Amino acid sequence: MSADYVLESRNLVKAFKGFTAVDDVNLKVTRGHIHALIGPNGAGKTTVFNLLTKFLSPTSGRILFNDQDITPMKPAAIARAGVVRSFQISAVFPQLTVLENVRVALQRKEGNSFHFWRPQRILDRLNDRAMELLTSVGLESFADARTMDLSYGRKRALEIATTLALDPELMLLDEPTQGMGHEDVGRVADLIKQVSAGRTILMVEHNLHVVSKLADRITVLQRGAILTEGDYATVSTDPRVQEAYMGTAAAAEANAQKQEETA
Amino acid sequence: MSTHREKLRLADVHAFYGESHILHGIDLHLSQGELVTLLGRNGAGRSTTLRAIMNMVGRRTGSITVNGTETIDMPAHRIAHLGLGFCPEERGIFSSLNVLENLMLPPTVRSDGMSVEELFEMFPNLYERRFSQGTRLSGGEQQMLALARILRTGANILLLDEITEGLAPVIVQKLGDVLIALKERGLTILLVEQNFRFAAPIADRHYVMEHGHVVEEVQAHELAEKESLLNTYLGV
Amino acid sequence: MKLSKLHIALLLVALVAPFVLYPVFLAKILCFALFACAFNLLLGYVGLLSFGHAAFLGTGGYITGWLMMNANLTPELAILLGTAAAGLLGALYGKLAVKREGIYFAMVTLALAQLIFFVYLQAPFTGGEDGMQGIPRGELFGLIDLSDNLTMYYFVLAVFLFGFWLINRTIHSPFGQVLKAIRENEPRAVSLGYNVNDYKWVAFMISAALAGLAGATKSLVFQLASLTDVHWHMSGEVVLMTLVGGVGTVFGPLLGAGAIVTMQNYLSGGELGNYIHIIMGAIFVICVLAFRGGLVGELQKLVKRNFG
Amino acid sequence: NVSDDKIKIGVLADMGGVYSDLCGPGCVTALEMAAEDFGGEVLGAPIEIVSADDQLKADVGSAIVRKWVEDEQVDAVGGLVSSAVTGAATKVLTDAKKIAMISTAASNAFTTASCSPYNVHWTYNVAALANGTVKPMVDSGKKKWFFITADYAFGHALESVATEVIENNGGEVVGVVRAPLATTDFSSYVLQAQASGADVVALANAGADTVNSLKAATEFGLTEMVDVAGLLVFTPAAQAMDPDTAAGMRLTTGFYWDYDDETRAWSNRFKERHGSIPAMGHAGAYSMAMHYFRAVEAAGTDDSDAVMAKMRELKPDDFFARNAYLRADGRMVHDMYYAEIKPADQRRDNDDILNVLSVIPGDQAFAPMLPECNFAD
Amino acid sequence: MMTFLGINLFGLFGQLLVGLINGSFYALLSLGLAIIFGLLKIINFAQGAMYMLGAFFAWMALSYFGMNYWVALVVVPLVVGFIGILMERFLVRPIAHEDHLYSLLLTFGVALMLQGIFTHVYGSSGLAYAIPEELKGGTRLPFMYLPNYRAWIIVASLVVCGLTWWLVEKTKLGAYLRAGTENPQLMQAFGINVPLIVTLTFGFGVALAGFAGVMAAPVYSVSPEMGSNLLIVVFAIVVIGGMGSIGGAILTGLAMGVIEGLTKYLYPEASTTVIFLVMVIVLLLKPSGLFGKEA
């Protein structure tokens, strides 16, 4: 039944000058899932994200969020509707403090964002909620630090906290572990798992370990079109995926794993 | 060791960005045909080491010899001509140029670089997108372009910063093969890498960095015995 | 904004200054300071360089002047309407301009301001390049005669303090917080659900209205509204004032306006008049090469170095 | 009986802009000469000259004048170049009951539409220019006129006064283009003038605009087909024109330095001090200041009303003011000169620029006084 | 006379040709600015002053050294270009890494000083510079008299524009330039002497202004103010054309000359404003300018 899907794309197409980056994609994201979008470089994953959040306008096709057509909506409106994304390159407000970063996100729902005649103090009532969010990503002790000075992994964590502040129904994460040391990769993966409770997550990720650990369902894109879909075991043993994306080493590992499981 | 010609040597190198002192006396050396990695956590100073070699930091002191030539007082634009090729962490694709122009941009520093055809064969995505604006490429494609760009110049000492970042596993695997091939051609490679699984099988040696110091040097064959040590440094 | 010792000291200085210096001169500084502060709200806190702010200064001046001469209003009403007119124009221009960024934003604002310049040049009511002369100062609330320079000065001071307070309140308001976020990372602000253009637009309107307030007040002080106020040189001058004082600092525009107005005043008198361009040019070159933080920025640096 | 025990004159002029050659630092020199020639004091009070740059901006000028009269005890303001600045300055001066000694502004408004009992307009005005230059040409049979007008008040005023003269004398205006101030390229307007079938193309502009429009007229062969009349040509502008282009051009001026021994004597003194020969505004500024000092002395006070009365009563008479009197509306009526620009081969040097053709008696040059501007008591 | 819809067609042709002449002049002027502004991202407010210098140097060369127009046409741009190089090296470069606003302010200061100095020395009325003997006279076309010098302006500026366009767009130098302004540090690491290229480019852009100045001397009066008024219009042209696009600057220059010419014919009062109207419209419809690459 369609109500199970938080997000659906219908025949989504994006053509750049003489080049179709996204080609007739019908994506269905089930409520409560961590859904991974993988595929070779240039397959169109980031473009799909851009289309879903209207940072790009689709050439054709429709996007449904909770069965409601959000195709004509503006990016900010989509965010307000509950679809919030993170970026491939870390997105924080570097000069604000860590706490302020989260507060900016909380503030939107307060309805006072245009109140230029009122003192900033009125935002202090958001501090508790902000601290709660920071605690949930382990940043409570950095609340007053300038965001610029944070390490890369912590910036990613902050970004997730900020996104959580909007209490999104659907979170879109574009390569959340990119550029992280091993320690951080593990931490962020755990974090994603933790925040996925009660919401849906759609993520692009090249780190197969993270994918295998987190994803309930995986869509593989190739040359703008969906190659296959399924859970990790199915997808990773598909020879087409192995050839186009995983390479022999990872494939061998996946096959081995599968044999282990079946054995 | 003396049978191999020394290509690169850093002795007591300090580097600064403005007031902040990032590298605190780096010593390392590479011989011809070696592939050496710099390991370390985020912020350990690995990228800065590469940038210091290219004279892209605010200020640097100590001694950096390339092919026996002291470069510490050399202006940045002369260093590349000693045969160095640098692939930066942030890729540095130019948005005002298309893919082909980006590829052809760096002047050749030696005659035996890879040809454009070879490179396109290695990275078919690039061929397909050769007339798009450089920064319109996907993240991974940009990474390919950044690497292809310096392979063309014929540089025989490569400084590569996180080149597997954001690439699909199949490409990462292919890159590994490429690096081994390059090594066999006699190129010298200094590799900064987070992806230890990628680096471990192809490297001859590893330097481990922490807080702007080189804290450990590990030969390839010592990896197994020093695993726990590496674990504490890298949190692998 | 909390009142610090510095604020109180400055306020005292402003209160006694007209007994030492020529009040009209001081009033002029305050008008330009308000103009620069309004401009700085955009440049310093939203990161938008408007190169057409003269349009709002001029609109405030012309509308207020015309009302004083033709509509028999009290000055505070005329100023209010002049300010509103500038704000409306700002709403219109802002709507168009905030869609663009960086140098293009600057150019759109410049171009729009040039159109306004043309309108005021050709419109009969402005008096062309003769300007609107002999604007009466009138009686504040129908009670207080403003023709006395000292009274006028205190009125201007009150207007300035109101504008200054409003700008600082805006910067430190929930709205200001969003502006800051937008300046830091616009795509991220969008992804958090903010219609960034609307925020820029409101900031633009506030800035335009306050620039209009400055122009309106100025037209009463000098009893004149002229094309100078809408010329692109004026848009450039306010950039200079802000830069000289220190972009994005609270007191920078105030100091910058003071410095430039004083300098012009000093140079235009007597022997040096001849050299005014050469000297002003040299000052800018030296400022940029040696004192980029602006007066306030350099002062802060000095304080930090010696006492920090 | 002199206020503050000094006679303080402010010189408000364009010190560095496009009009600075007409009455900028040169007007300061002229007034200083006047003060010295008068002996440095009047009624025992020293004469002090202060000056300021109006930057050709009405607001700057009016602010300076306001400061002078309110804060610095200035008794009268001389110089006054651009009509816009002068308009603003006279407003302030009239409010303060101080005398405006207008030497270089062209508009006739200061003694008509915005006349004031404290305005003294000395050297010339647009009416004199039109009467001087336009009338003889219309009379000689050049009936069809085309105007290239500077699109601002001065240009409009010049055009409308000239049009009146043309129409009153049986001519007609066949076309007008209004070129924005500081247009660099006039070729388009010249083509329009060419197409209009006019006998005379009149340049109702000044300074660089005149030079540039004449240049384009020559280049596009307009000067070969029709007469080009410069309605306001100061000597510095005439000197800036290509001699071949400018030769033979007719103009009206209030003063020419090489007219006779008297003018030469003063002009040479001026040149020695200032470096270049005087333009009409310089001589006018000197002449007017001398008359003012004389009036103060005669009145025994520097009270503006008394001085104005004396200025009207005494007849100005010097190398500049010939057959002159100050009318009750503030207009100084004196002989004007109809002249032509000399061709290159007749010039001794670059200062030898005009041939005075005839003298226009003041009453023919200047328009009659308007009754509402009669301030005689 | 031919007329169409009440408009005199011959007159219109004349206006169009004159517009084209002015347009080629605009093209020449905007070219130098486009190179400095579009490629180096330096907002050179002194470009107008450099144009003025070109005209004054031509005049001085003739008056003091008897150097004729043709020699001046070669020598003066070199001298002006050299001044540009000094300016870049000692004034602009020290603040190159700062906000672009500062280079704007700095060059604005330089422009003020130069203008002030020349006003002080030569006055503001302007100086006369005769059209060279070889180009005096003109050709009578069916619809107008075309002075030879104006024809020469079209030819000379189109040649210079074309050469420059080729140099920047079709040679590797252009790619170095664009990349060098985007990420100078990385270009240095590739072995390219970016500061040298920047200096030479700046010098070249300024030299173009000097060249335009010499071209202008015989037709416009040589005066200290000649550059400042033109500058802002030329800025507008570069922006309309699209920053960084040399071809765009040239074509827009030509087009704006024609549009302005037509305005002078139909509604002369608005002739200095029409370009800004076009700019508003263009920027609203096509944000990066007519020929600019989408950002």
Ligand SMILES: Nc1ncnc2c1ncn2[C@@H]1O[C@H](COP(=O)(O)OP(=O)(O)OP(=O)(O)O)[C@@H](O)[C@H]1O
């Ligand atoms: N604005 C654009 N104009 C033209 N082509 C584009 C544009 N954006 C993306 N592309 C092209 O579309 C294709 C898909 O790009 P996209 O960024 O979606 O890939 P991706 O799947 O995210 O890859 P990666 O894993 O490398 O990030 C690429 O080939 C890219 O070159």
Ligand SMILES: Nc1ncnc2c1ncn2[C@@H]1O[C@H](COP(=O)(O)OP(=O)(O)OP(=O)(O)O)[C@@H](O)[C@H]1O
């Ligand atoms: N431009 C700069 N200015 C000031 N400090 C810098 C700059 N670039 C890097 N640093 C600092 O230098 C230190 C070392 O950075 P470097 O980029 O060399 O680390 P790294 O080992 O490459 O780590 P990463 O995995 O994050 O790339 C860090 O603390 C970083 O904050």
Ligand SMILES: [Mg+2]
């Ligand atoms: Mg991507």
Ligand SMILES: [Mg+2]
């Ligand atoms: Mg790094």
